[in-house]
Amino acid sequence: MTERKQPLRPESTSLDPxxxxxVSVQGDFWATRLETNRSVTVPYALGRCQETDRxxxxxxxxxxxxxxxxxxxxxxxxxxxxxxxxxxxLQTRQDPELEAELDRLIELIGAAQEDDGYLYTSRxxxxxxxxxxxxxxxxxxxxxxxxxxxxxxxxxxxxAAHHAATGKPGLLAIAxxxxxxxxxxxxxxxxxxxxxxxxxxxxxxxxxxATGDGRWLRLAQRFLEARGRADERELYGPYSQDHxxxxxxxxxxxxxxRAAYMYSAMAxxxxxxxxxxxxxxxxxxxDDVVGRKLYLTGGIGARHEQxxxxxxxxxxxxxxxxxxxxxxxxxxWNHRMFLLHGQARYLDLLERTLYNGFLSGVAMGGESFFYxxxxxxxxxxxxxxxxGASRSPWFQVSCCPTNVVRAMPSLPGWVYAVRDDRLYVGxxxxxxxxxxxxxxxxxxxxxxxxxxxxxxxxxxxxxxxxEFSLRLRLPGWAAGRPVPSDLYRYLDSGESRVxxxxxGEPVRAEVVDGFLDIRREWRAGDVVExxxxxxxxxxxxxxxxxxxxxxxxxxxxxxxxCAEAADNGGHALDLALADDAELTPQHRADLLGGVVxxxxxxxxxxxxxxxxxxxxxxxxxxxxxx
Ligand SMILES: [Zn+2]
Numbered sequence: 001m002t003e004r005k006q007p008l009r010p011e012s013t014s015l016d017p018x019x020x021x022x023v024s025v026q027g028d029f030w031a032t033r034l035e036t037n038r039s040v041t042v043p044y045a046l047g048r049c050q051e052t053d054r055x056x057x058x059x060x061x062x063x064x065x066x067x068x069x070x071x072x073x074x075x076x077x078x079x080x081x082x083x084x085x086x087x088x089x090l091q092t093r094q095d096p097e098l099e100a101e102l103d104r105l106i107e108l109i110g111a112a113q114e115d116d117g118y119l120y121t122s123r124x125x126x127x128x129x130x131x132x133x134x135x136x137x138x139x140x141x142x143x144x145x146x147x148x149x150x151x152x153x154x155x156x157x158x159x160a161a162h163h164a165a166t167g168k169p170g171l172l173a174i175a176x177x178x179x180x181x182x183x184x185x186x187x188x189x190x191x192x193x194x195x196x197x198x199x200x201x202x203x204x205x206x207x208x209x210a211t212g213d214g215r216w217l218r219l220a221q222r223f224l225e226a227r228g229r230a231d232e233r234e235l236y237g238p239y240s241q242d243h244x245x246x247x248x249x250x251x252x253x254x255x256x257x258r259a260a261y262m263y264s265a266m267a268x269x270x271x272x273x274x275x276x277x278x279x280x281x282x283x284x285x286x287d288d289v290v291g292r293k294l295y296l297t298g299g300i301g302a303r304h305e306q307x308x309x310x311x312x313x314x315x316x317x318x319x320x321x322x323x324x325x326x327x328x329x330x331x332x333w334n335h336r337m338f339l340l341h342g343q344a345r346y347l348d349l350l351e352r353t354l355y356n357g358f359l360s361g362v363a364m365g366g367e368s369f370f371y372x373x374x375x376x377x378x379x380x381x382x383x384x385x386x387x388g389a390s391r392s393p394w395f396q397v398s399c400c401p402t403n404v405v406r407a408m409p410s411l412p413g414w415v416y417a418v419r420d421d422r423l424y425v426g427x428x429x430x431x432x433x434x435x436x437x438x439x440x441x442x443x444x445x446x447x448x449x450x451x452x453x454x455x456x457x458x459x460x461x462x463x464x465x466x467e468f469s470l471r472l473r474l475p476g477w478a479a480g481r482p483v484p485s486d487l488y489r490y491l492d493s494g495e496s497r498v499x500x501x502x503x504g505e506p507v508r509a510e511v512v513d514g515f516l517d518i519r520r521e522w523r524a525g526d527v528v529e530x531x532x533x534x535x536x537x538x539x540x541x542x543x544x545x546x547x548x549x550x551x552x553x554x555x556x557x558x559x560x561x562c563a564e565a566a567d568n569g570g571h572a573l574d575l576a577l578a579d580d581a582e583l584t585p586q587h588r589a590d591l592l593g594g595v596v597x598x599x600x601x602x603x604x605x606x607x608x609x610x611x612x613x614x615x616x617x618x619x620x621x622x623x624x625x626x
Pocket of ligand 1 (some may be wrong): 324325326398399400401403
């Protein structure tokens with residue numbers, strides 16, 4: 001491997017995220033959720049993977065158990081995703097029992113891998129039925145539906161995470177053996193092909209980041225460049241974003257998760273490789289999504305049909321699809337866009353999606369999940385494969401729960417970034433971080449009660465006095481813009497009076513790329529205090545969004561609110577809210593794990609993420625203006 005190591009592009013200008021291994025999360029809001037994920041969701045999902053034979057499939061493929069393959073052809077991926085999430089969690093807190101459990105699983109996965117590196121239990125378990133339109137008769141013969149490469153992308157992501165968290169080489173070795181086989185088949189001199197469901201591209205770039213070896217990055221780029229090449233392949237069409245070469249695409253189409261995984265991978269490749277046209281294409285597609293295809297919650301993918309994006313401004317509330325996986329994919333994509341461009345607007349999107357359309361996907365208890373995240377509900381209609389209009393304990397296609405498992409503990413890696421002598425504070429999340437800015441190690445302690453209150457305190461401790469720029473994100477919602485487009489706007493468009501001080505002295509900071517920029521010589525013990533006022537804001541949608549015509553939504557800080565039947569006399573869909581009705585924030589420690597509720601105009605509203613915890617009932621984000 002060392003001989004063939006290829007260098008990365010040295011002149012890359014993108015920002016470096018401060019990795020999850022260097023950031024700890026403390027404080028109420030996220031620390032509680034990360035702990036629930038670690039102590040409840042991870043073991044719960046592992047248990048489900050065992051009960052549903054997802055783990056047993058590896059034992060059968062290893063020749064250690066009898067029986068045929070059980071479940072879908074992409075069930076292997078759920079095991080890999082749980083390992084990835086568990087690995088992130090191990091970094092948060094040592095857990096010898098969990099670490100030993102992962103060691104056992106990894107040994108089993110290694111045993112299930114064929115001698116040449118092939119790993120796909122639905123083909124290799126002896127006696128399994130191979131369907132022509134699913135697995136395909138031979139290896140790699142039906143990439144459109146087989147998910148052979150999709151599963152491996154999740155293996156590679158898990159391997160990179162496990163190696164980063166534990167330093168153990170086992171899963172990474174399995175992943176590299178697999179990737180070498182994939183390269184022999186599809187790399188330079190091999191077949192030009194594209195998987196039906198994107199994911200391996202992201203995983204391959206993570207292998208490059210984990211090993212420093214550029215060959216995996218080139219392979220990711222080759223898979224992306226194969227898409228839409230009608231001169232080379234028979235195309236799958238827009239459902240798989242395989243209707244035109246990626247550099248010629250300008251609109252978000254097809255299956256939303258596939259799409260956003262692809263855009264994320266294009267951003268990865270654009271950051272590290274010479275990939276002409278990649279960045280321009282995802283910039284155009286981003287404009288299309290943010291300007292025309294984004295729910296206020298950050299959800300993407302309007303249609304149940306093919307789990308796909310709708311047309312421009314097609315954003316129905318009750319039949320919204322807005323899959324939990326798509327919200328996570330939107331977060332991943334926007335994080336990468338931020339690293340490429342250094343602009344806060346991408347983190348505004350990340351934050352909006354994180355606190356709303358993603359967080360709604362998991363119950364506070366950590367053991368039930370939404371696949372679909374509508375913005376209105378009659379409390380009866382079932383969402384996708386859920387049981388009625390409520391979160392489900394698991395799904396036959398269980399992509400969303402296992403994405404929650406890995407997304408939640410990824411959060412520490414989204415908080416900070418650095419570039420040269422600039423330190424970016426992207427999210428307001430309490431905790432500690434160890435960063436290196438302009439060659440100097442700096443300890444950062446962030447204290448905040450976000451998202452309930454907008455006060456943020458940062459204490460910096462550089463190893464030695466040193467000059468650098470501290471860039472604090474000025475959230476779009478605090479600057480009078482809910483989203484960086486005209487898709488949504490505040491009814492009361494005034495900006496908030498943001499206050500900023502250093503060591504108690506008020507300072508004025510220039511806004512650069514959406515960040516408050518403070519450049520000075522920093523000394524250990526310096527304290528920066530930022531106050532972002534959180535007035536209750538009313539939101540209107542672009543006139544072309546028919547579903548929201550004559551309706552208003554309500555936000556406070558980064559949170560989108562909804563009305564739920566439980567607080568409003570048993571109904572919500574017919575509620576009206578007068579423009580001049582004053583809505584008053586009320587901290588309610590007793591409600592839904594502790595929330596700030598809003599009351600006024602005869603309506604009570606709660607954060608959208610917290611809905612559906614009190615039995616079935618109506619819910620609405622967009623209320624009639626009346
Ligand atoms: Zn999903």
